Amino acid sequence: MITSLLIANRGEIACRVIRTARAMGIRTVAVYSDADANALHVRQADEAVHIGPSPARESYLVGDKIIAAAKATGAEAIHPGYGFLSENAAFAQAVMDVGLVWVGPMPASITAMGLKDAAKKLMRDAGVPTTPGYLGENQDPDRLKAEADAIGYPVLIKAVAGGGGKGMRRVDAGQDFADALLSCQREAASSFGDDRVLIEKYILSPRHLEVQVFGDKHGNIVHLFERDCSLQRRHQKVIEEAPAPGMDEATREAICGAAVRAAQAVDYVGAGTIEFIADASEGLRADRIWFMEMNTRLQVEHPVTEEITGQDLVEWQLRVASGEPLPKKQDELSINGWSVEARLYAEDPAKGFLPSVGRLDYLALPNSERIETGVEERDTISPFYDPMIAKVVSWGETRKDAIAGLANACGTIECEPVKTNAWFLKRLLESGEFADGNVTTGFIGEHIDSLCEAPQPSNALLQYAADDLAFRGEHMLDKWGSPLFELTRARFGFRLNAPAARQVRMSVDSQPADVEVGDHALWYDTRRTSVQDGRKTIYFEDGAAFVVEPDRTEGKGGAGASDGSILSPMPGRIVSVDVTEGQTVTKGQKLVVLEAMKMEQALIAPFDGKVVELKAVAGAQVAEGVTLVRVEKSE
Template sequence: MIKSLLIANRGEIACRVIRTARKLGIRTVAVYSDADAKALHVRMADQAVHIGPSPARESYLVGERIIAAAKQNGAEAIHPGYGFLSENADFAQAVLDAGLVWVGPKPDSIRAMGLKDAAKKLMADAGVPVTPGYLGEDQSPKRLKAEADAIGYPVLIKAVAGGGGKGMRRVDDAAAFLDALDSCKREAASSFGNNIVLLEKYILSPRHIEVQVFGDAHGNVVHLFERDCSLQRRHQKVIEEAPAPGMDEATREAVCGAAVRAAQAVDYEGAGTIEFIADASEGLRADRIWFMEMNTRLQVEHPVTEEITGQDLVEWQLCVAGGEPLPKRQDELSITGHAIEARLYAEDPAKGFLPSVGKLEHFDLGEDGRIETGVEEGDAISPFYDPMIAKLVASGADRQDAITGLANMLEGVEVWPVRTNAGFLFEALLDEDFGAARLDTGFIERKLAQLVPDPEPSDDLWRAGAVVALAANAQGSGPDGFRLNAPSRSAVALGRNGQFRTVDLESGGTFAAASGFRDEDRVVVFYEGQAYEFALAARGKVGGAASDGALIAPMPGKVTSVDVGPSERVAKGQRLLTLEAMKMEHAMVAPFDGTIAELNVEAGAQVQVEAVLARVEPNEASS
């Protein structure tokens, strides 16, 4: 067994690995960037090593520093977590060349599955069903269009080196194909340095089914059943569950058997996931489920598999990396109950899911279910990394039990002032179609308007805010908060967006069974995962906004492009500059027709939240 382990990652997955390592008596070494100097994973580990500045490309993606940290601090193995360098075959090889143990698959296995076209050819040769499409070397627009015409529309154009939803275009008819191809190839070249694409038949009722596989150095390969990851937004998973609803035993045996063959085809060792696309127009059927790709690492959603199998997959990883055989044979694995996971992101659904950063002045995820997080109250959400701050996992005897448990967890989420998607997740779980397992990957986009909670509070929530304000007078205030019991018989003036009103609890009406806290200037109420802020009139009005025409940085970030110059005339909606933060780009556009009166940044500049980046003066006709 491995005795000392460096975790080449951060956040909740680093904390997750540390917990299992501690259980096994393994000494842990954490690595951290400037931004993570006081992070939870740093505090949890036996030892922590600084590896560079805050941007990931200068710290967590610098393999040489990570390997040096392992060797200099007595770690004999490196666990990559997921993301960052976890699927980088060259890094895996460098770890092995340094005489260290790599907690992951062999570099050759990573390479074999790294390019989508080569992987699909390999899978087809291994008898794994693949989506109808074109994987040929002829990349001329004429040949690609002819192949698309033969496949039949709609088709999907995919960059062979793509991932994360980039380098992918759906094309619904022949007339749109060449423009979509050109756009896809440009994006692929920019994002991955490789503009080669493949074509696939686009599935109109797609479900994302994936199978957890595990192999060891002794030739053993097993599966730990399937997960359904169909609830996605912009190709990013949001809610995952296991087992897949509607999966009968015959279909499960066929799909999981195909996954095992896929892993055997690349001599796989360690944890991996075989991802399939299913045409669910007539339910889940073995002849309508096709291989998409393999993720050669542990997945974000691995906890739901652990919950239904009773296995610790990180422990499995460490055992296999240490040369031991798999802990269980296939006939020793079975499914018990149902589990669902929701990804809690630091983002504001009411503002187009804009990432939210800052200090977690109030952070309470409750005590129910399973919570995987890398932060605690008082920590800060950084703009440098993925905005996921926790995973909430509920399990039960059946799917409805798991849904109810997770909804209760989301209902009790209390996070402030950082915004989260908890209310959005709560609405998705309670959707009638989700409850009936009428799922496909377009579920969220179709229902987006009804799933995003109203950011404005109802009258019940105004009254709840009054209860918090008045009860806090007697109980003391502060972000630790309290639960509401009964309304006081009094009145208080509360405000939002600079507008105040007196809320009189003696006038009747109901109030939401919420929770909340009060500080010197405001009241914050938590209800069904949402946070609502009310200003206290006694302290004056809510802080003023920038004047008309000002472009304000919504978060700290880096200006990646400036598209206009001083005194330039601009049109409403025209992009003026682009801000990059939390791995996303945000276009800042002109609020109206006008002239650039002020330009305070240039490309490459780092800016703080609420900085005035530029100012537009309206044209006389627009003013």
């Protein structure tokens, strides 16, 4: 058995591997960049090695530094986690060449499944059904367009070396193909160093299913059943569950059998996932499920499989890498109950899922469910990496029980000042379509407006906040000797059915509100913690945070009209500038594309007008809050 292990990753997956390794008596070594010097995975490991500057390409993606760290610390093995170098065959081979144990599949298997076009050809030969599409070597844009026309729209352009939702574009009409292809190739080149693409038929009622497979060095391969990952946004998984709703035993046997054949075709060793696309227009049927790709690593959503099978997949990885046979045979594995996982991100769904970076001054995660995280309160969400805060995982005897537990847990998440998607997750989990098990991969996009509408505080919270504010400081004075806030007759804002005539004038998330107060009847559910920060108090409700403070201004009219200045929402690189100074633009028109935290974000015109100032330059790095474009509103 391996006795010492270096984890070539960061965040929650590094912490997850450390937990199992420690339980098995294995010494752990962490690696870290400048940005992660005080990270949780560094604090938890037995030893830690600095490997470079904050950008991943200068630290976590530099294989030579990671191998050097393993040799310097006497580590016997390297676990790559997921992302970064986990599916890099050259790195896996380099690890093995210096005599270290690679906790993952053989390099040849990674290579075979790493390129989507070659993998699909291999799967066809192995008798695994694949989606219709073009896998050819000819990458001429005209040829690709002709193939898409022949397949019939909608089609999906996918990076050959892609993964994690990167380098994928849906195209609904021929006239949109050229722009989508260029964008896809640009993102693929940036993310994977390879701009080649393939074309697939886009399934109109798609569900994303995947099967967990495991192989050992003795030729044994098993599956650990399926997961459903259909709740996605821009091809990024948001909520996953196991098993898949609506899956009958005959269909399960067919899809899991196909997954095992796929793994056998590449002599697979270790943890892997075979991903399938299903046409769910008539429910799940074995003849309408097709192979998409294989992920030759542990998946982010592996906890739901662990929950329903009772197996520790990281332990399986370490035992297999040590040369042991699989811990269980196929007939010893079974499904017990249901599990659902939600990915908690530092982002604001109400603002186009804009990533939120900064220090987690206040963070309270639920203790009722399984939590996988790489941060604690007072840690920092960095702009250099994926903004995941945690994975929240629920188990129940039934699907209904698991969903209810997870929805309740998401509603109790408290985080400030960093914004999270907790309230968005709760809405998803409580949607009727998800409860019925009928969602497709397009569900979030089709309901984006209602799902992402900014949360509003309940009357109960407003009443509690007003009463609490009145109780704490009705006669308090500010530094100028004026009342900290006023109790006044109602003039505008929220009206509650309370009998008292007094009102507290306050602001909620910078919006004015006059709320009537009674005799300090603090009846609001106080399990929703409040945190006082000077004059401000933060109240939490249903996964959202509301900042309340005294408001001595009258008649503030909300956020006010934009002056047309388009600011960089966070540090990043300008990918493209799509307008020129003096150009007339329309509301919603793309002005600039910014790449930050591994995602491209289009900055758009707030109204019809003319570009009167243009400071954005393609390829330039920009800081947060920098003016990139200014649009003057049309008269």
